[in-house]
Amino acid sequence: MVVKDLIENGRWREPKIRELFPHHLVDDILAIPIALSQSEDHRFWLFDPRGKYTVRDGYKVATGFYEPPESSSTSRMEGWWKFLWALSIPPKVRIFCCRAILDIIPTEQNLLAHHVPTSGMCPLCHYSCDSSCHALFMCPLIKACWLGTSFWPTFKKVGHLSTIDIFLWMKENLSKIDFERFVVRAWATWNERLSLIHKKKDLAGGTNSDWSEIFLNDFQMARKSLYSPAGKNQCHSPEIWMGPPEDKLKLDVDDAYNEGSNSFAIGGVVRNHEGQPVMAFGSKIDKPQSVTYAELLAIEGGLHISHERNLQIYHITSDSLLAVQAVTSLKENFSYVGSKAKDIRILLDPHSISHLSHVRRSANEVAHSLAPFASSSSSHFVWEVGDFPLWLIHLVTKDIFTS
Ligand SMILES: [Zn+2]
Secondary structure, rough: HHHHHHOOOOOOOHHHHHHOHHHHHHHHHHHOOOOOOOOOOOOOOOOOOOOOOOOHHHHHHOOOOOOOOOOOOHHHHHHHHHHHHHHOHHHHHHHHHHHHHHOOOOOOOHHHOOOOOOEEOOOOOOOOEHHHHHHHOOHHHHHEEEEEEEOHHHOOOOOOOOOOHHHHHHHHOOOOOHHHHHHOOOOOOOOHHHHHHOOOOOOOOHHHHHHHHHHHHHHHHHHHHHHOOOOOOOOOOOOOOOOOOOOOOOEEEEEEEEOOOOOEEEHHHHHOOOOOOEEEEEEEEEEOOEEEEEHHHHHHHHHHHHHOOOOOOEEEEEHHHHHHHHHOOOOOOOOHHHHHHHHHHHHHOOOOOOOOEOOOOOOOOHHHHHHHHHHOOOOOOOOOOOOOOOHHHHHHHHHHHHH
């Protein structure tokens, strides 16, 4: 059978296609426009109106920042990227997953395509071309690693498809929790494979399944304890930026002192669960009574500006432990710090689960750069979507990529 057998009078034969293909592929096939005239097949890049591929667009697609034009197949991909970004998985696994789906992981075939001198054959079985699908799922040695897992019954029904088809198939057929386990397992398999190729160890069989589960559990426990009211003060302060839960907003703040101009400033950024900025602000302040007081002014300022813009803040972070303790402490404190902490407690909506927690400076890079920027700016600023300067986007992207 050839493609033209699926076309009748210039239209797709939908019942036939539904009979032959898995349901998750049918909509994609039906969305392919049929040429009215007879023409040669050709490659195209659907993420640009002119079909022109650029590394910039490829990068945006890979990182989920690309905003595709409306069409059923692109909006389906958009849904897929959104789904991927909402998963509770470590950032490095998410990035690996993007790369695998876009087929830009360094398999022998991809290396060959980039003129690296290699045979393009699988370095493990020496039997097949080393495509991403072969490397992750189909190589006989790798397949053995999937055999004993709970994914195998679903996985073996997939057949010989591409990597993206396998990921989409698993997404359709697994629960969200199991899909998270699946992608971490795929990432672990890739690392296992690298170790095998570089002869760091022998084939570990099922053991990578165990450590990939432990790795995911640790990540999810850390994330959970960050957002559990009982656990937030007990967990170690995070060293990397972590997003709020889905559909929630997070405010990160900081303060700064500019020695040159002898000025003080506060700054902060509000981000969504995908790590994308929604609002950023910066403002000079009068000389504060203490560094802790300046940090409390940053929290207060960030909350005020967010409230004015109807941004409901779910989680607030600061790299000043004393400021966080001042607000979260139940003890009466009659100092100026205690009085400002009280003002902030009033601002925190008691009906929503607002959290305030301490993070290391490394997890607060964006706010940490906004405050000095404000101290050297002539006036205060509030940026919203569309206003953010490149350096801010760069820092935000770094947070998303940090693992
Ligand atoms: Zn192989």
